Amino acid sequence: MVFLLQKTLIFAIPLLIVALAGMFAERSGIINIALDGIMIFGAFAGAMAAFYLRSNPFFVSHNQLLFLICLVIASLFGALFSLLLSFSAINLKADHTIGGTALNLLAPAITLFLTKVLFNKDKLEMATMVNAEGQRTDFGYAILKDDLNPVAQIFFDKTYISTFIAIGVFILLSFWIYKTKTGLRLRSCGEHPQAAASVGINVKAMRYLGTTISGALAGFGGYAFVATVANGTAEGTVAGMGFLALAIMIFGNWKPLGIALGSLLFGFLKCLAVTYERSLIEPLESTAWMQKILENSPAFTNFYNTVFKNMYFYNLIPFVTVLIVLAFTSKKSRAPKAEGIPYDKGAR
Amino acid sequence: MKKTTTVNENKTSFFQHPAVQSVVASLICILGGLLVGFLVLLFMAIFSKDISFSEAISGIFIVLSGPFAAGNAKDILFSFGNMLFTATPLIMTGLSVSLAFKTGLFNIGAPGQYLMGAMGALLVGLGIPQESMPTWLIWLLALLVGTLLGMIWGAIPGFFKAKFNVNEVIVCILTNWMAANIVSWVFAANKEQYVNYAETKTNFIRKTISNGVSTATFGLDKLFKGSYLDASIIIVCVIAVLLYVMLNKTTFGYELKACGYNRNASKYAGMNEKRNIVLSMAIAGALAACGAALWCLNGKQDFKWDTYQSLPADGFNGIPAALLASNNPIGVIFSSIFLRYIDKGGSYLAGRTSFNEYVPQLIVAVIIYFAGFSKFIKDFLSRKKKNAAPAKSPLLENKVPVAEPVSVPPVTEPTASVAGEEADK
Structure with missing residues (x-):
């Protein structure tokens, strides 16, 4: 169970931060379907930094510092990349979906192109690094203690530094968007930009701000995904995480708390699919009554073996769950009113 | 006017x-x-x-010359044939995405629909032994079942949109991954029957030619010697023309487009906008699935069954194909072929630059x-x-400026007539 929860936390963190990224863009009125592409691009920038810096003797002994630097670089490049979307959506009033799709196509193309030209490789690996003695050490894990109680183990054993930063950033930004003046202004631009403009708010600047924060968070999430879930391999894909984050954002009703709940739920179900043998099947089959059923009913055993001992069944659960919950909660769903509509000063 | x-x-x-x-x-x-x-x-x-600079210049020329970068005439023909063949599923997914766009929906679910279509086609194409009925009938059944599965799969996001007002993009993303897992599950459960054990790698389904099922080639594979080209390119072009006619010359097509322009206005005009959303997505799903079925029924193609961690690229590439063609069905044919054209050129880059x-x-x-x-x-x-x-x-043309604005939206007039028809019913 501890193992399952550890995995859940690792899987949920990129989802959490990227869903928040989506929220920031949409709350300011820009549909950011490019989250996937920005994640890929940010992850690539971070991985490249890790690739160049990790052989430096200083960073070999301070690998957590290197992890942090790569995280910052990934966020920075994510923000830069998102400017392409901002420019097309805000200045040229292009369709947000088309601009986002272009970025989603561009990111894998440019990362794979550069990986191949610069490194003559298909993917960038940064999971292990070589230390001064020529030994390979682990790059990622921040804290490795196994003599803790189970609850502390979830948070402090085999965790990554990105986990804590992500939680901190998530809480800070959630407060920022709800409790500060700029946050309120940003949200107003997603609801009624003309009204916001009439009281002197610079709609374009606010939308740029929202999308840029979104880009930085998505870059962060991309690097967090590649460095943790993908075992440190950047290969021009984030396994559709950006799109899933978009789903989680809508699932969470464009609100931080809902996003947190959604990503933890999804992460839990997703990790159940990976660890179901260890966390579900083994405890279940070790019980006496289960063994009795399995011995006495061959028909049930057959069904049990084809469905419940099947990876694909568990893989389906998170998606089906989200779909059902969306169907039931859609009545309460409230998207920002002006999202996806180019800001037109004259349309009051 | x-x-x-x-x-x-x-x-x-x-x-x-x-x-x-x-x-x-x-x-x-x-x-x-x-x-x-x-x-x-x-x-x-x-x-x-x-x-070097010359490399950069020759690089862009290789991309631009597409299959013609192959060199001698024989290779060019081969390369050109395969370009057209690989364009066929892309045209279909492009049509799928563009039809949904016309109704104001973003069909990012084409990969899932594509997988369902491939599964349906392979299950039937390999599942019915060739001794039991003529192979052309199996081919037809496989195509229909594949298309039908995709149709159902496409209808799901449409249904959720119409019934629960859930954003279709989200449902499409979820159904994509569901399809990937279901397809893997179905084939994993029936490995003995479908997986290709003849070759060393067992990630692939048997080719349908092993059951005698393959698309007629009409000599196209002879013309473009060595390529996989078959009649499917002709079939998809016919489908594109039919779709164009449906969208532009029929009441149903008009309703779909009206829904895309303004959902509330079309509802006000008496159209059933919810039914139109579901139908549009269902047809879009059928189109993408039909492309996949045609690809698999070529008979000589590999299909990777263990696909639960990846989605087919052809599904996503339908989006650029549709956007480039401004969602015009005829345009999709050209845009898809163009995409494959420069892709072919790109495939020669690594060896030469x-x-x-x-x-x-x-x-x-x-x-x-x-x-x-x-x-x-x-x-x-x-x-x-x-x-x-x-x-x-108009003032200079010596005419009385009648109450006719210069830019009458073309929708208004026919809307009235459509509404009238609906009222007659």
Whole structure:
């Protein structure tokens, strides 16, 4: 169970931060379907930094510092990349979906192109690094203690530094968007930009701000995904995480708390699919009554073996769950009113 | 309405014609994309000492020459045939995405629909032994079952949109991954029957030719010797034309488009906008699935069954194909072939220059980025023409300025007639 929860936390963190990224863009009125592409691009920038810096003797002994630097670089490049979307959506009033799709196509193309030209490789690996003695050490894990109680183990054993930063950033930004003046202004631009403009708010600047924060968070999430879930391999894909984050954002009703709940739920179900043998099947089959059923009913055993001992069944659960919950909660769903509509000063 | 035009006006209206503007805008986007691609190659040449300028120039020429970069006539024919063959599923997914766009829906679920179509086609194409019925019948059944499965799969996002008002993009993303897992599950459960054990790698389903099922080639594979080309390219072109006719010449197509322009207005005009959403997505799903079925029923193609961690690229590539064609079904044929054309060119890059097969992808991404500005470009084209001929003011034509605005939206008039028809029923 501890193992399952550890995995859940690792899987949920990129989802959490990227869903928040989506929220920031949409709350300011820009549909950011490019989250996937920005994640890929940010992850690539971070991985490249890790690739160049990790052989430096200083960073070999301070690998957590290197992890942090790569995280910052990934966020920075994510923000830069998102400017392409901002420019097309805000200045040229292009369709947000088309601009986002272009970025989603561009990111894998440019990362794979550069990986191949610069490194003559298909993917960038940064999971292990070589230390001064020529030994390979682990790059990622921040804290490795196994003599803790189970609850502390979830948070402090085999965790990554990105986990804590992500939680901190998530809480800070959630407060920022709800409790500060700029946050309120940003949200107003997603609801009624003309009204916001009439009281002197610079709609374009606010939308740029929202999308840029979104880009930085998505870059962060991309690097967090590649460095943790993908075992440190950047290969021009984030396994559709950006799109899933978009789903989680809508699932969470464009609100931080809902996003947190959604990503933890999804992460839990997703990790159940990976660890179901260890966390579900083994405890279940070790019980006496289960063994009795399995011995006495061959028909049930057959069904049990084809469905419940099947990876694909568990893989389906998170998606089906989200779909059902969306169907039931859609009545309460409230998207920002002006999202996806180019800001037109004259349309009051 | 405004048919009392002078010759002079007819001349200028050429560039103001929406179709012409779309084509010109697309061409400008393509030129821009190629230019940026070339600049990227030059940039790499400047910053890398291993890459020379001549390499960058020859690189863009190889991409531009597509299958003609193959060299001798025999290879060009082979390459050209395969280009057309690989364009067929892309045309279908492109049609799928463009139809959904016409109804105001973003069908990002084409990969899932594609997988369901492939599964249906393979289950039937390999499941019915060739002794039991003529192979052409099996082929037809396989195509129909594949298409039907995709239709159902496409209808799911439509249903959720219409019934629960859940964003179709989200449902499409979820159903994509569901399809990937279901397909893997079905084939994993029936490995003995379907998986290709003849070859050393067991990730692939048996080819349907092993059951005698394959698409008729009409000698196309002889013409483009050695390629996989078959009649499917003709079939998809016919489907594209049919779709064009349906969208532009039928009441149903009109309703779909009206839903896309303004859902509330179409509801007000008496259309069943919820039914139209479901139908549009169902047809879109059927189209994508039909493309996959045709691909698999070629008989000589590998299908990777253990696909639960990845989605087929052809599904996603339908989006650029549709966008590049401004969602015109006939245009999708050309845009898809163009995408495959530069892809083919890109496949020769790695062997001859320091660059690689991702250059065409990069160019396509930039083209789509520019396609987002197509409205901007079209506005620019219109504005330019208006400035060039300022003497078009109705006041100068000695006519009474009747209450007829210059830009009557074309929707208003037919809407009334459609509403009338609905009322008659």
